[in-house]
Amino acid sequence: MMNFQQLVLASHNAGKLKELQAMLGGSVQLRSIGEFSQVEPEETGLSFVENAILKARNAARLSGLPALADDSGLAVDFLGGAPGIYSARYADGKGDAANNAKLLDALKDVPEEQRGAQFVCVLALVRHADDPLPILCEGLWHGRILFEASGDHGFGYDPLFWVPERNCSSADLAPLEKNQLSHRARAMALLRQRLGLA
Numbered sequence: 747m748m749n750f751q752q753l754v755l756a757s758h759n760a761g762k763l764k765e766l767q768a769m770l771g772g773s774v775q776l777r778s779i780g781e782f783s784q785v786e787p788e789e790t791g792l793s794f795v796e797n798a799i800l801k802a803r804n805a806a807r808l809s810g811l812p813a814l815a816d817d818s819g820l821a822v823d824f825l826g827g828a829p830g831i832y833s834a835r836y837a838d839g840k841g842d843a844a845n846n847a848k849l850l851d852a853l854k855d856v857p858e859e860q861r862g863a864q865f866v867c868v869l870a871l872v873r874h875a876d877d878p879l880p881i882l883c884e885g886l887w888h889g890r891i892l893f894e895a896s897g898d899h900g901f902g903y904d905p906l907f908w909v910p911e912r913n914c915s916s917a918d919l920a921p922l923e924k925n926q927l928s929h930r931a932r933a934m935a936l937l938r939q940r941l942g943l944a
């Protein structure tokens with residue numbers, strides 16, 4: 747079993763930090779990379795795995811601590827898996843509301859049965875910046891893209907993501923519930939097993 751009392755979270759996304767800390771509970775203290783640097787690394791990889799490793803290495807280098815990164819996004823079937831790794835940048839960096847508006851517009855004439863999508867999350871944990879064996883865990887969450895936004899919880903595309911198991915959007919779910927069902931929850935369950943925390 748590996749014992750990490752302190753990990754730095756290689757993310758500038760407050761929504762992720764909140765969710766991941768809630769899932770890890772008190773056993774591991776997650777520190778934000780924002781304590782060490784405000785500069786976000788360029789996400790130059792072509793896959794979630796590559797970007798997660800790149801962010802984790804960067805955070806380990808900046809902090810001197812073991813680092814956990816989350817690279818995630820929304821893959822929409824009708825769009826051939828887009829926005830995918832570009833989810834945060836879908837509307838050219840204009841933020842969540844602009845991303846959601848662009849997605850609704852891209853799917854405006856697409857019927858319900860063709861609106862399938864999945865949230866993807868890859869977690870990468872490196873013990874140090876040059877770790878040759880990052881721990882990688884993946885989680886998927888299948889749903890559909892709604893025709894209009896619903897709900898105030900969560901972040902990002904949550905108001906547009908219909909959750910079949912609950913018949914509501916992921917932004918309608920209470921945080922505790924999203925944290926049991928989501929792509930991030932599934933990836934974190936695997937990571938906890940790998941770390942002997944499960």
Ligand SMILES: O=P(O)(O)OP(=O)(O)OP(=O)(O)OC[C@H]1O[C@@H](n2cnc3c(O)ncnc32)[C@H](O)[C@@H]1O
Nearest residue numbers: 757758759816817818819820833834901902903904
């Ligand atoms: O790279 P970091 O600093 O971690 O923060 P980020 O927001 O840029 O994160 P990503 O590069 O991994 O991009 C993921 C995007 O996918 C979306 N996303 C990921 N998980 C989500 C979730 O649980 N609910 C809603 N949207 C999510 C959201 O728009 C994120 O900005």
Ligand SMILES: [Mg+2]
Nearest residue numbers: 786789817834
């Ligand atoms: Mg990012």
